[in-house]
Amino acid sequence: MADLGVILGDLAAESQAIDDVVAELPASDWARRTPAEGWTIAHQIAHLAWTDKKALIAARGSEAEWQTEIEGLLATGESYVDDGAAEGAKTPPRELLAEWRAGRAKLADALAAVPDGQKIPWYGPPMSAASMVTARLMETWAHGQDIYDALGVERENTARIWHIARFGTRTRDFAYKLNSLSPPAEEFRVELTAPDGTTWAFGPEDAGQRLTGSAVDFCLVITQRRHPADTDLVATGKDVEEWLGIAQAFAGPPGAGRKPGQFA
Numbered sequence: 192m193a194d195l196g197v198i199l200g201d202l203a204a205e206s207q208a209i210d211d212v213v214a215e216l217p218a219s220d221w222a223r224r225t226p227a228e229g230w231t232i233a234h235q236i237a238h239l240a241w242t243d244k245k246a247l248i249a250a251r252g253s254e255a256e257w258q259t260e261i262e263g264l265l266a267t268g269e270s271y272v273d274d275g276a277a278e279g280a281k282t283p284p285r286e287l288l289a290e291w292r293a294g295r296a297k298l299a300d301a302l303a304a305v306p307d308g309q310k311i312p313w314y315g316p317p318m319s320a321a322s323m324v325t326a327r328l329m330e331t332w333a334h335g336q337d338i339y340d341a342l343g344v345e346r347e348n349t350a351r352i353w354h355i356a357r358f359g360t361r362t363r364d365f366a367y368k369l370n371s372l373s374p375p376a377e378e379f380r381v382e383l384t385a386p387d388g389t390t391w392a393f394g395p396e397d398a399g400q401r402l403t404g405s406a407v408d409f410c411l412v413i414t415q416r417r418h419p420a421d422t423d424l425v426a427t428g429k430d431v432e433e434w435l436g437i438a439q440a441f442a443g444p445p446g447a448g449r450k451p452g453q454f455a
Contacts, residue, residue, distance in 0.1 A: 193321035199299055201351040202328040206239075206295055209335040212344065214288060221284045225337040226416075226449065230276060232341055233287060235334045237279025238272070240291040243298045246327060249311050250301040250320070257312050264314070269444060298327070315365065315442035322358075329355045329440055333414035340416075340454070348386045352410050356383055359413035359440050360393040366439045375400075375430040383409050400428025402435070413440040415448035421455065 213221070213236060221233040230238075248256050264271050279287065305311065305320035318326065332355055339346045360381050364374035380398035383391045383406035391406055402409070408422035412435060419426075419435040426432045439446055 193319075193325070195303065195321045195324065198321055198324040198328065198354055199303060201354060202324055202331065203295075203299065204349075205328055205331050205335070205351055209331065209338060210288070210292065212335075212338065212342070213284075216284070216342075218284050220342075221287075223341045225341040226453070227337050229273070230337070231280060232338050233280040233282075233284065234276040235337050236287055236291055237282065238276040239331060239334055240287065240294050241275040241279050242330060243291070243294040243327070246311075246313075246323060247294070247298045247301055249313055250298065250305055250323065252305075252309070252311075254312075272443065313442060325354045325358045326441075329358050329410075329414060332410065333416055333441070336411065336414070336416045348407050350385065350387065352406055353385070353391060355410045355414070355440070356381075356391060356406050357393060359409060359438065362413070362440045363434060363438070366434065366437050369439060369445050370437045372433075372437070375434075377430075379428070379431055379434070381409070400426075400431045402426050402431050413438045415439060415441075415446045417454065418449050418451045420451040421449075421453070 213232065216232070221236075222231050224231055225235055227235070245260060248260055267274060279290075282290065302320050302324055308319075310317035310319060311323050313323070313326075328351070332352065336346065360379075363379070367374040377400070378394045378398055380394040380396060380401035381392070382401065382403045383393075384404070385391050385406050394401075402424060404422060404424035408417065408424050411417035412419050412422060412424065415438075424435065426435055437445070
């Protein structure tokens with residue numbers, strides 16, 4: 192069973208690592224474009240703050256509040272997320288950073304207080320508190336990558352990404368369903384080289400189809416921050432190859448991802 196306290200600690204550490212980078216930026220750099228089309232660094236932080244607010248509504252357990260949130264989504268359509276980021280990006284950088292800091296602290300407290308066994312509603316399937324924290328870690332890491340890419344800064348990845356890698360394997364069938372495809376009946380074996388050189392393995396050892404390569408590259412692919420062709424991932428089996436092309440660990444419609452050679 193996942194240890195909620197450990198994942199919350201890793202989410203806080205990953206958030207702080209990004210915070211340390213943007214806190215030193217002059218206001219003008221917050222307007223730098225990132226690999227996400229139409230999004231600046233300010234958009235990325237605004238999105239994290241916005242999503243933390245939405246997660247806080249969900250975690251507090253008010254069905255009426257969450258229903259209002261879903262109605263807003265349905266009324267706005269696919270621009271809902273972009274609209275939220277664009278609105279938040281108008282906030283002066285220092286205020287936006289303070290907003291993100293306060294919001295993520297409130298969310299951590301709320302998630303820590305969710306009773307065992309209680310599911311939290313979300314834009315995708317309902318989740319346990321541990322899964323919600325992992326999802327927030329995955330998204331924080333992914334949007335942080337956009338910021339690192341915009342600044343040309345090499346990221347120092349840690350064992351924290353184990354949670355993201357595991358989440359990526361557990362959302363395999365979700366990605367198929369997003370693309371109106373039937374998931375394969377059999378599980379895959381996924382063997383990844385961790386940042387410290389050790390191996391992380393998921394799935395049955397005797398699986399007929401498997402994926403091997405860097406854990407960082409796997410996380411970049413399942414968050415759609417790199418095209419599979421630009422990674423060292425090796426797929427053995429046609430179903431694994433198909434999965435790599437559609438892998439998506441985050442909620443929402445199928446993403447466009449990144450183009451081959453975009454970061455060459």
